[in-house]
Every structure is written in structure tokens, then in C-alpha cells.
Amino acid sequence: MVIHGREPDWSYVARSVVKVLTVTAALLLTLTVGERALEVFVDVGDRTAQVYGTAARIANPDKRLSHGYTHSGRLPVTTFTMRGEPRRAGPSDGTTEYKIVEGLFGTVQAPLLDGPSGSLADAIDSVEAKPGDGRARATLDGLPPTLVGVGVVEFAHKMTTEQLVAFGRRHKICGGDDVAYIYEPSFYDDSSDPSSLNAIVWNRDMTREDDWAEFAYQCETEPERALAEFRRWVGLLDENDDLEEFELAYGSLKGAADEGVTYGLVFDRWKLADLRKLLDDPDVGTIHLADVAFDLDTWTG
Template sequence: MLNPREPDWAQVARALGKVLAVTVVLYLALGAADRVLWLFLPSGDERMAQVHGTAARVANPDKRVSHGFDSGERLLQSAYTIWAEPRLAGYSEPERYEIVETLFGTIHAPNLDGPSGNLGNAISAVETGPDEGEKETARKTIDALPQTLVATAVVEFTHPMSAEQLIAFNRRHILRGGPDVSYIYSPPSLYDDSDPSPPRNAVVWNRNMIEENTWEEFTYEHETEPGTALREFRNWVGLLNEGDDLSEFGLDYQWLALAAEEGAVYGLVMDRWKLADLRALLPDEDVKTIRLADVTFDLDLG
């Protein structure tokens, strides 16, 4: 029986070299096109910032997110960068997060995927925590601490409140809506292993989450801010369509549309509030409990 002929290794090497050379040329050509041809294509950066930049802020209430900027558009992808710091009672260093949209419309934001830490846990407990004894536990916890401490906390209501009811609540307590008060329009969905849909993040809103508002000064409406905030939340949801990929932020169009239609506020995220001011809200019958996420001494002597 004849032995099979040995391959011509020189010919194999030449063939592999040609394949490698073609691959390198295609890669360089594609890279050049990626850097140049986008100049002649319609830009989607503005809508990406409006939709996905704001969605990142909505889904990450545990972070203080500053204004964003385009990181450069390419033929195969465009990127939008924001800076964010953990929403702690004190100050921390901001981190850089990049939201990337591919040529096929897929969104990636691997380091900005929903609330975490103590504040994330406090938000997740809205509508799920036990009622009995919660307010008393919160009172004992707050009373045991120096009332001059600054806290980041969640105030949960005994029942969802309309904008009108929340305005009345603000007037009772002389609360001034501003950047330090955000509205929980929808608590997070509970995990259900029988439901093929992934769990969704809470819908938390403040007008400083709107892309254009991060670049300019605007006036909060103070006691009547809940009405203005709801109106602008509905305006933002009106920009969305069912084709927008919000899964990276644990959100989807139907979830947001339902929250906007209902307009009910389940609780408040209070950022850097004096414990004494939070304590004053506890006796109100509309307050179910207050969950402290972080406390620190107020070192701002100014």
C-alpha cells in the first residue's frame, strides 16, 4: 500500500501567509473606514445621549451622574461617556463609564448596570419590606445617632402618592424639591424564575437626569416640583419607542410607559439630608419607614 504523499509545507506556509496578509489588509481598511466614513453618515449621537444617557441615570439612582459627552462615533459603533460617583453621604471620586451602541443597535454599558450597595438595597426594599414595626425600628436607629449627621436615605410611603398628594406632603413639611430629592415612580420588579423576562430596575427620577439639563442651569419648582418632575418624566418617555434597547439598564419601554402613565410615587431618595430633617418626616401617616443607606459627619463648615 502506498503511503500518502507528504504535504508541501512551503506551499502551506505561503497559503497561510496570503490569508494572514489579506486579513491584516481588511482589518486596516475597516479601521480606516471606521474613522473616516462616519463623517458622511447621519449622526445618532444626540438621540443616544437623550435616550441611553438619561436611561443610565434613571436606572442608577445610587450614583450621582454628571453630564456626558460623545466619545467619538465610528462606522461600527458610537460611544457616549458619563462620569459618576457613588451616592454616599460623603464625597467620593467619580468614575468613567462608557455606553457603546454597535452598528446593529445593541447597547453595552458593562460597568453601569443598575443600583448596588446599601442605597440599592434600600430602593429594592420598597414595596417588599414588612410593615409591622418598620417605622419604630427606623425611629430607634435615627434617634440613636447624632442628629447633625448627614445621610443618604430612602423614604418609603405607606401608599403610592400622586403628584398632587406629594405636593401637599411637601407643603406640610416645607420641603423644597431639588437635586437632593428623587422620585421612585416604580419599585423594582421581583425576581421570578418562572418568568422569562429579566427583573427590572426601579424607575427613579429627578429632572437633573435629563440630558440637556445636565449642561444648563434650570429652576426647581420647590414645593410643586413633583408636578413638574412628572411632566418632564412623561415628556422623556414620549421620546422612546419600543425598538430602543434599554435591557442593559434593566429597563424596557413598557415598564417606563406604565410608570409614566400611573405617575405614582412610591418613595423618595434623599441625598445628603440632615438626620434631624429626616426624623421630622417619620411621624407623618403617609411615611411607612425611612431606610438609611449611608451616614457621615457634615464636614462642610461653610
């Protein structure tokens, strides 16, 4: 007995396969979007603040950026809002509102938070770019020692945490909101991708979003706590986090956390008399002064 099989309807088979693949792709997309949407509505507000709010402060040391707040609208978009003022030696001229917007797929927009500008930006960019030429001493000697200034102390060499603690003890430098640590200088190279990266400037207060939480600096040993907090923050990052708006890169941040050295200090309203003394320390290469003003606390006190 011979059984004659029917030729399969290959067009029907092809349509069925296409339907299966289409449904499978749709399910995978739904799961991916659903997972992302769950993150958006459950956790993204906190994570936007922790990752992108902190990144904005790292990349913009020319601004005193406040702790912020998040808002999720009807669309799966989260907005993190901060206020900030220029980091100048004199009194504030008022604050500006800055917004960081994270979309459904993790893309970030942060207008005017792509890096520092002005004289403090120039001072930070000078770290490791220009050797000390003695002009800092002449500049400080020519100004009244009672003035306060904003700028950068550039070290003569990379400083480990232990060396930085010893430096602070020698000069009675307490950790506080008036000092930040340059863990990586800014980077420019037209032949690389990206062609530029902002300096990594860190203060332990940058990750704190709760104004009521208990918080205290550790005076001379603050560099140890600051580096530990920076490493903890870098550990929160994912390689896919969109840091491009801040001209930061995961690899650079990870490298700085692993190396754990400091290239300089960004100082905020330090007395010029105290800065002048630092130039006599062989660990100090030079001082880049960005702004000076009268110390109003002294005049009104």
C-alpha cells in the same frame, strides 16, 4: 396552421427569479442600513445621550452621574461617556468613567451600568418588599441629629402628584438634586421574562445634557414638573430601544408614566433631624437609611 410553442427553460426562469429576489433583498437591506447609518451620523449622538444616558441615570441612583459627551468613530458606533461617583453621605472618593456604546443596529453595551449596588440598592429594593417595623425610628433616635444621610423615604401608600406636592409643602421639601422620585419599585420574579427590572428612580435633571442651559427646580411644586418631564422622555422612546443593559423595559416605563404615582423618595445628604420628623407623618411608611456622615459644611462653616 398549428404553432408549436417551445417549452420554457425553467432553470433559467428560476435563476432569474432568484436574482431578482436577491437584488430586492439587497436593496431593502441597503435602505435599512442606510436609514440607520443616517440616524447614527446625523442624530444618534443626541439620541444616545437623551435615551441611554438618561436610562443609565434612572437605573443607577446609587451613582451621581454627570452630564456626558458623545463620540462617533470611523465605524458606525457611537460612544456616550459619563463620569460618576458613589452616592454616599460623606465626601467623594473620586469619580469613575462609564461608557455607553451603541452599535449600527441599535445594540447597546453599558458595562457597570446595569443597576445599583450596595446599601442604597438594598434600601431601594426594600420599597414595597418589607413593611415598616419600627426600627427606622429607633435607628434615627440613636444617631446624632446633625448627621446627614442617604437613603429612601418609603411612603405608606402610592402618592399622586397632588399628594406629593402637599407632602412637600407640609415638610418644606424643595425639589432639587438631593431628592429623586421612585415611580416604580424594583421587580424580581424568576418565572417571568425578564426576571428582574430595576426601580424607576427619577429626577428632572436626568435629561439635561447642556450644563449651560437655563434650569431651575420648582421647590414644592417640583413633583409636577418632574412627572411632566418623565412623560416627555418616555414619549421619546421606541419599543425597539435596547434598554436591557440597564434592566429597564419600555412597558414598565410607559406604565409608570401613565400611572404617575410615587412610591418613595431617594434622599441625598438630608439631615437626620429632618428625616426623624417625617416618621410622624401618616403618609410615611418607613425610612431606609443607607449611609450617614458628619455634615462637613456645618463643621467647616
